[in-house]
Amino acid sequence: MTIPFCRDGFALPVTPALLTQLHQALANTTLDLERLTQLTFNFRSPTYSPEQGGAHPVEVRLICGLDGWLFDYVTDFSYQGLGQDTELCKELDFNFLDDEHYLQGWGPMQRAEAHELFSLWQSNFLTYVQMGYFTVTVSGD
Template sequence: MRIHYEELALPVSKHLADALAELLTKQSLIGDCVTINFRDPNYDAENGGFHPVEIRLEKRDEAWHVCYITDFAYVGIGPYAELVKELDFDFQSGVFQNLFGVFPIEQATEMYQIWESNFLYYWFELSVYEVSVSA
């Protein structure tokens, strides 16, 4: 199983690509699209926690390609809080979106590197996520 990570608009690491490939290898996948959700079961609007993350991959030319990586967060207070995209790295559309607007994806290089490093630490070192894969 191969995840294409080279020559993308953002520096997706081999570590992340290998981790996703290993995760997909353990699944019985049917189809050419997969969505991976990472959830901290204790995350809520009142107490915080680790943000939910969604990664979408599509299979093309015998390799899986990253379509987008989205990090969600609660915005608002109490019963009015809602889960929104806090960071959205959309590789297919070539844009990066955060709470301040939409930008060319290349402008998110530093932000992406920090985000990915933190995400991998939370996933592997802290084991905070429940992971689900849907095709």
């Protein structure tokens, strides 16, 4: 199934390769886009841990707009803290609809910084996807 994305474009530079990954993930489900208002894609590496590190978990949320599907957010998580205090936290958060972007340790980012960082992040993420680091689940409401 192909996701009909909004024709007005995206707030950040989304590549066709990322769209293809989302299409492929959705194709492996029985979800019916006609009945949904949101889709959430969870990319998880089974080997990622606080001790060993690895490919960070990523969540991508799309919402259905009047002219097609829109990116709501892309969030990259990482373990933070030591020992018993370790917890999974947002490391990168790209909020497309509100044009608010955040990098842990840096804070809010301006649009130009977010564009540059998103491009770099996206390239790395797609490489990890192609290398088979993730299991993907898709849910919808």
